[in-house]
Amino acid sequence: MKRQRVLITIDWFLPGTKSGGPVRSYANMIDHLNHYYDFLIITRDTDYCSDEVYDSIQSDSWNQFNEHTSIYYFSKENLTRDNFSTLIKNTEFDILYVNGIYSWFFSILPILLVDKRHKIIVSARGMLNAQAFSVKKFKKKLFLILANAIKLYKHVYFHATNKDEAIQIESHIKCFKGMYIAPNLPRKMQGSTKAKQKHEGPTRFVNIARVSIEKGTLKMIEAMRTITSEVILEIYGPIYDSEYWIKCQNSINELPKNLKVEYKGVLESEDVPNALNDYDYLILLSEGENFGHAIIEALSSGLPVLISDNTPWKNLESKSIGWDVNIEKEEEIINAINKATRMSPLEYSKWSKSALEFADEFTQNPELIEQNKALFLSSQN
Template identity: 30%
Template structure:
């Protein structure tokens, strides 16, 4: 059986790395039995120095995946090459482009040993994610000098493919979307309370996810609502700005910060809410959006994600960030929905998930890729 070695910045039980660990977990589950999957990752939580696991540098087995957690010093080429040589993979699958401490040794190994290399930047090259261009553009040009010619880049949205074609026109760039979590659509309906509508924000607390915009919208709502915020606070200065907005909210808006949610509990948390409010600046996929929809929690999102067709099937709202009033109108409409209207929205949501989220074609394309 062919071996696929996945290199990424972080993996479970870490909670703060966002969508990439979910993408990889879903991929390995979908292709279980067809390939032997190995993951080499950092032994730390995002933005923390303390080790994630005390017992590192050994293979852990979870979800039929072999996972090894390495300290920073183990990513230097000599030690890294020794670990990769023990596995002898047919494919190296890299889950970042800018995490240079793990990217550079992976590229150098692939080039020296002529191993197939696939790079999935996971949205890092989207315009909304390219902050500090004065650092990143020179890095991109440097990487072009050391990249093997047969490197393949994977984009998971049309926007990401456009970015890859712009930065790497001489390399092969393929569109292959992420696979959703293998969750059964629930048959039960959430009972919407007419007196207080419950909204949720679940994501990393950083500027890109645009929580501040969500709070600014809610200041214009006159009805009673509950807005609960979940996710790791990565940008303390940004959270301070959000906290100042929260403190100035009118009495009809109840806002709570509820901490970090483990991947296993995401569906259970979404089940408790009427709507997911997520005006993100950009998502190349947006696992959290899919998890909300699969959990029967309709979404109110920006139109900077791959899920704008929810407007066509009337299963949610995908709106331009330049039109704040449209968000206010959508929230007011959500609040005023009676149970019958809400049930219809849920039915449309289920139809959308079945038709546009789950498909066997992508699984087959991943099999062919490896």
Template identity: 30%
Template sequence: MVATARVFEPGFRGGGPIRSLRFILDTLPDDLDVTLITADRDLSSPAPYPELSGRLVRRDDRSAVFYLGLSALRHWVRLVRHIRSRPVDLIYVNSLWSLFSVLPILAVALRLVRVRAIMLAPRGELSPGALAIKSRKKRLFLAVWAPLLRRLDVRWQACSWLEENQIRANFPWAHIMVNGNECPIPDHPAPQVVAHDGPLRLVFVGRISPMKNLTTALEAVAGATRPLEFDIFGPQEDEQYWASCRRLIDAMPGHVRVRYRGELAADEVMPTFSGYDAFLFPTLGENYGHVILESLASGCPVVCSDATPFSELIADGGGAVVRPASAAALSRALDRLADRSAGERAEAKEIAARRYRLWRQQVRELNVLDHARQFCG
């Protein structure tokens, strides 16, 4: 069987989603033919990728990428011609809110494009934490959008049982496929870095945005009574939010050192985690949370909120799940970690890696598009 999936996702060449998309395309079965439709530039960039804008680039025998300029009419004409030149079995879209999701679904509703099935992956956008941000606009949109999605019999992909429940809470009629492993995750833990004496070393790796809740992490660090160091890695997605973070950093007490250290390349993430005692991550919600797995695989215990699918794994992996993840409660958890001896910190790192190894041995999932084909019939 040959299936053609149209995947809509901005920022194909940069940021966190790129690893997921590359992994999906690189692990396709031979009988799938996939065209990825993506923006012709990085998120928020005014300039398109050189020599790629408006082009369909063939990656291999199974996949191609179309770089779309949203404001370029000729790109849309070229894209529609390409889509209508062959039967389309599946449209697979990421995000409820993105134009890369709304426009193709509208095209199907208006019969401009004919497909056998649509699958929508909300990517954590239906978590309580995500819906609380600009909640009024989102609830209004969902009230209008939900009847159309139901009429088109849109299928849903969740990355975990947690996200499955969140989808069902908003769309009780939803047909949901659960498939979480869409990034290359290590088969084995990384070599360990020996723990050290001195202040507790904490790290944050993630997007600097309200959802990742860095402000609460900073408040927790400021409220800790033991000496510690806290390094922050990640893109500054929200300037106003980053300004709030900067104010908290500038007001840190003398026994706390906080540094912003820029962005990390994908191959730098695990070596970076391995040099720290704990990953501080009071996220408001993760549909999956690959960064948590990368931390554990690096032998770095996680201190996290209870808003991820991995609470049990985190608690068993030398870290702590803080409920509720208030700044005060997190501060107390950090003080307990800081009181550990060098030997106890080393043991916690070994536990994190060992627990990850056991978890990894149990995880085997299909390529998400192959799974979607089977799920949609």
């Protein structure tokens, strides 16, 4: 039986990591599904907010990523409508899988160019969720008005990663062909199955996210101010807003001596599992996460997590794997931090074991694979 060929259009992909979750989502999906499908990816030859071309790739050419995946890296000078159109016409594929909503070249143009006899899927990646409109609200709303007016998505299926996102998509897109709900696939991790021991000395928190308002970096630092226990917080992630980072640094400088906060730079995606071993908890107080790869990867490493309640991961304390707090109520954040720092080594080991068991049950669920495979079933075209 002929393998289906899935063409993915996405602004940034591996070896880039600075654009965050979507790159990890697609890398994981390919890793899980390339036994069933061939993947072709069209992307840029630079990372997010970078002009430096990736090492060891050939720009404006197809590059073999693995046995069943090839990537075409567009250079900045050759990324034009004509060149994109020519590439699409000269590429044999069965299904178009579009990342995101607002990118002209990688989210909108492919839909306009591809023959509607192909199955077309758009993965919204949280871009239609309520919190996504806190940035560039007017432009996004205007685009959606125009898209609905011309029925841009008339022949398109949407991919939502959960029921809440499906509701958000339906509230903004008035005409589309169908909806799939399939959770993001986690990274295949070969971590320890043994519960972690809490580090001696200060409680060690790690934050893995871009330094930004929507990821709650400053809110996290400011919540630490009243903590009397000894705490180490280490922050990994790219900085895009220098003024915001200055505010974060000023807040760090005002913290009492029992709190040590350090920025550690950008952590490469493949280094995340090993890095997590150095910490007791992951903390991530974002305004919203469509999935949150760092969250499930932390749990897979035996780390309980302290996160906002604006993610799919809910009721964590009742499961003894962490806390999901209302980030608008600082007392909830402070209360959770205090519970984490004061947890006994014996209790911590129990929570770590619960985190491992929860992550294992989630990642080994065969239904996740089937839901994602169903996205590409051509019989539903």
